[in-house]
Amino acid sequence: MNIVTISREFGSGGRELGKRLADELGVSCYDDEIIEMVAERHGLSKDYAAHMSEKNFRVLYPSTIGCRFAGFTHQMHPTTHQSVQFAVAQQQVIKELAGQGNCVVVGRCADVILRELTPLNLFVYATQESKLARCMSRMKEDEHYSPREIVLMMKRIDKERTAYRELLSDDDWGNKESYHLCINTSNKEIKKLIPGLAAYVKCWFGE
Secondary structure, three states: OOOOOOOOOOOOOOOHHHHHHHHOOOEEOOHHHHHHHHHHHOOOOOHHHHHHHHHHHHOOOOHHOOOOOOOOOOOOHHHHHHHHHHHHHHHHHHHHHHHHOOEEOOOOOOHHOOHOOOOOEEEOOOOHHHHHHHHHOOOOOOOOHHHHHHHHHHHHHHHHHHHHHHHOOOOOOHHHHHHHEEEEEEOHHHHHHHHHHHHHHHHHHHO
16 A cells, blocks of 8 residues: 655645645545544534644643653543544544555644554655745735744744644654655745656655
């Protein structure tokens, strides 16, 4: 089974890269679909489920240092308990989807969760200037963030992703040694990187 996981800095284009790579390889790409499945199975709204995803795990970090999730369900604040339950449900969905066949999974520490399936783990990053430009160009009409606000958002979200990974693994988020390939998208058009990356993936899996 050929599984590719995409970890990424906020604003680096990792989500787009994952989708385009999956299309090029002719396989499924799982991103927001994971949250939608968790929401449907547990009777949650999609907005609430998205809030409960990795972006909300910063609140767990101080209480779970060195504990992971094992044995961590007693004497918890109700909100914390709910967050842990959501994390477990999310991991179950990721494993289930990956078990269906070749795919690309974006974010949510899928590289750690699917470790037993020996996926190819990619990390997508870029300079702050490039990430800021990409975020500014993709801002919705009803969004009015200043460059400073976007930079602060990038730092906050990446910090939360780091904290979430530390709940699951001793491997550092963003450390090149934690991944098989790191991709710098600075000032690059994502779609132009895909043919070469797809060739690399096929070579990796011996195709």
